[in-house]
Amino acid sequence: MISGRLRFDTSHATEFVDLTQRVNDEIQKAGLRTGRIHLQSLHTTLGLAINENEPLLLRDFEHLLERLAPGNGGYEHDDFTRRFEVAVDEPVNGHAHCRQLLLTGFLTLLVEEGRLVMGRWQSVFAVELDGPRHRQIAMQLDGEFSPSGGDSAAELVEMEITRQLMTDPDPVAVPMRRLMEAGGKRLRPKLVQLTSRIGPRQEPLRAASLAAAVELLHNATLIHDDYVDESTHRRGRPTVAAAEGAERAIAVGDYYFAKATRLIAELGNASVATTMAEALEAICASQIDDVAQRGAFPGDHDSYLRVVRGKTAALFAAACVSGALLSDAPADVVEALRRYGELLGIAFQMADDMVDFSPDSGKPIGLDIRQRALSLPLIYAAEDRSVGKEVRTLLAGSLGDKEVDRVADLVTTSDALRRVGDEARGLVEEAVQEIEAVELDGLRPTLVGLARSAVDRTA
Amino acid sequence: MSVQILDRELERLEALWADGLSDSYRSYVEVVAGYEPEAQPKLALAAALIEVGIRLQGLGGRAAPPPTLLMGDLCLARASRLLADSAGQALQVAFAQAIETVSAAAASGQRARPVRDLLVHAFAAGR
Numbered sequence: 001m002i003s004g005r006l007r008f009d010t011s012h013a014t015e016f017v018d019l020t021q022r023v024n025d026e027i028q029k030a031g032l033r034t035g036r037i038h039l040q041s042l043h044t045t046l047g048l049a050i051n052e053n054e055p056l057l058l059r060d061f062e063h064l065l066e067r068l069a070p071g072n073g074g075y076e077h078d079d080f081t082r083r084f085e086v087a088v089d090e091p092v093n094g095h096a097h098c099r100q101l102l103l104t105g106f107l108t109l110l111v112e113e114g115r116l117v118m119g120r121w122q123s124v125f126a127v128e129l130d131g132p133r134h135r136q137i138a139m140q141l142d143g144e145f146s147p148s149g150g151d152s153a154a155e156l157v158e159m160e161i162t163r164q165l166m167t168d169p170d171p172v173a174v175p176m177r178r179l180m181e182a183g184g185k186r187l188r189p190k191l192v193q194l195t196s197r198i199g200p201r202q203e204p205l206r207a208a209s210l211a212a213a214v215e216l217l218h219n220a221t222l223i224h225d226d227y228v229d230e231s232t233h234r235r236g237r238p239t240v241a242a243a244e245g246a247e248r249a250i251a252v253g254d255y256y257f258a259k260a261t262r263l264i265a266e267l268g269n270a271s272v273a274t275t276m277a278e279a280l281e282a283i284c285a286s287q288i289d290d291v292a293q294r295g296a297f298p299g300d301h302d303s304y305l306r307v308v309r310g311k312t313a314a315l316f317a318a319a320c321v322s323g324a325l326l327s328d329a330p331a332d333v334v335e336a337l338r339r340y341g342e343l344l345g346i347a348f349q350m351a352d353d354m355v356d357f358s359p360d361s362g363k364p365i366g367l368d369i370r371q372r373a374l375s376l377p378l379i380y381a382a383e384d385r386s387v388g389k390e391v392r393t394l395l396a397g398s399l400g401d402k403e404v405d406r407v408a409d410l411v412t413t414s415d416a417l418r419r420v421g422d423e424a425r426g427l428v429e430e431a432v433q434e435i436e437a438v439e440l441d442g443l444r445p446t447l448v449g450l451a452r453s454a455v456d457r458t459a
Numbered sequence: 460m461s462v463q464i465l466d467r468e469l470e471r472l473e474a475l476w477a478d479g480l481s482d483s484y485r486s487y488v489e490v491v492a493g494y495e496p497e498a499q500p501k502l503a504l505a506a507a508l509i510e511v512g513i514r515l516q517g518l519g520g521r522a523a524p525p526p527t528l529l530m531g532d533l534c535l536a537r538a539s540r541l542l543a544d545s546a547g548q549a550l551q552v553a554f555a556q557a558i559e560t561v562s563a564a565a566a567s568g569q570r571a572r573p574v575r576d577l578l579v580h581a582f583a584a585g586r
Contacts, residue, residue: 169563169567171566171567224529224532228525228529245522246522247520249522250518250522250565251518251565254513254516254518254535254558254562255563255566257535257536258556258557259555259559261551261555262559265543265551265552265555266552268548270543274540274543274544277539277543277544280536280540281533281537284529284532284535284537285533285536288471288526288529291526291529
């Protein structure tokens with residue numbers, strides 16, 4: 001589901017604004033191939049209609065509306081002496097409201113092969129009944145989207161990442177390109193781009209530059225993490241440290257840490273630069289805590305949350321905040337998005353921990369056990385009344401294939417995965433509540449959908 | 460310049476202060492003299508953290524063991540935040556470019572200019 005707003009200005013009353021091309025543009029931009037687009041007028045004197053865009057016919061409609069609800073028809077709505085709380089600039093527009101009743105306030109249109117299904121003479125109109133005004137129509141698209149998403153914003157980020165990597169020296173660019181081309185969910189840049197559309201200042205190119213920098217920064221931290229964790233593979237390919245050696249991995253990580261910092265500084269928004277720098281600091285500090293806690297593996301719930309807040313959630317929150325700041329979103333919206341991002345980041349990490357025990361993940365089961373990585377399912381399994389003792393005993397010893405398989409079995413047969421799943425979904429619902437009360441310019445359903453899909457996954 | 464105002468900025472890095480960070484910091488005090496007085500301690504500390512962080516990581520030499528690498532990472536991140544708090548855009552960009560230069564050289568197996576030279580140059584370019 002993708003949502004948004006169509007905005008336009010009208011010039012006079014009973015104006016038929018042909019939206020057909022704009023609606024088709026939105027469908028193309030969203031990459032909707034087959035499905036529906038729902039339109040809903042957000043005004044009581046703006047109707048919607050499907051009909052023929054022929055000037056004389058439009059005049060006929062205008063005359064029809066005038067006959068059915070004449071402008072001088074004497075409407076009780078226009079008797080301000082009998083109404084409560086009448087604004088000083090309240091228009092005399094009873095006729096416009098009545099005419100809107102004759103039209104409709106919402107439409108659901110079918111989409112096939114990436115375009116509206118329309119008859120030869122059909123057009124989609126917004127009908128201004130009381131203008132001139134600034135108008136908005138809420139829009140939701142659902143159905144099958146093209147694999148590339150047709151999402152021009154996401155494509156813009158990919159192009160920006162590609163462009164940045166092309167300008168870098170091969171010894172750093174080649175390993176980073178290999179890592180980034182291997183996949184990744186690109187959730188953080190997506191959050192940047194979505195939140196950069198909330199405030200009044202909407203600049204897709206600057207948002208793409210910030211989103212690309214955030215993704216480069218995230219991948220730079222992964223390169224160092226993989227060396228620290230002695231990971232041999234990431235996204236199905238050898239890690240930079242495994243393929244190129246630790247020395248090269250440190251250099252590549254440093255290079256992209258610096259480059260991302262530079263790209264963010266070049267945006268010239270001090271609040272964005274500070275937000276991202278604080279997040280990076282939180283990530284590094286929590287990495288130190290994470291490694292320090294490995295002596296007490298698998299740890300406890302409190303220490304898990306402390307580490308995950310820095311290690312994962314800080315960048316999610318910063319992505320949400322920095323996008324919103326870039327768009328000059330109001331302070332209450334920025335704060336709500338920070339909380340949304342933090343809760344989503346924690347839930348995302350919990351879901352990621354569960355993937356380690358999923359046979360559909362495409363990865364060998366039990367990688368986190370083998371690497372003694374922080375993992376909430378392991379913490380819960382170690383606390384479990386029936387299997388906890390055996391889990392703790394196994395984790396305290398050396399972990400060969402047999403022991404790893406046994407721990408994985410114990411985790412999956414215990415209540416641990418259900419508990420983690422419930423907790424992650426609970427956090428997502430909390431995240432959704434955080435953005436309930438603020439104006440998000442029609443993006444709430446997209447942010448809600450993104451949050452829920454981030455935890456309902458097996459890979 | 461008072462080192463006390465930097466106390467908060469040294470959280471988790473206290474051990475490094477006695478182990479070369481303070482010397483490095485003092486060496487930048489004169490270099491930052493042309494900047495706003497209230498920004499000077501943070502800018503000097505940012506430069507010192509980059510110098511020490513890169514050394515800890517073993518960048519351009521033998522890779523540091525993981526815990527030491529992470530401490531080096533924290534030095535760079537703290538420096539980045541100090542710059543975001545106290546430096547103008549030009550100086551932030553110049554510092555980032557200095558790290559890009561050193562790390563690109565390290566990845567290529569080439570010898571780069573000493574990081575101190577690059578940072579002093581960055582202070583001049585970022586003014």
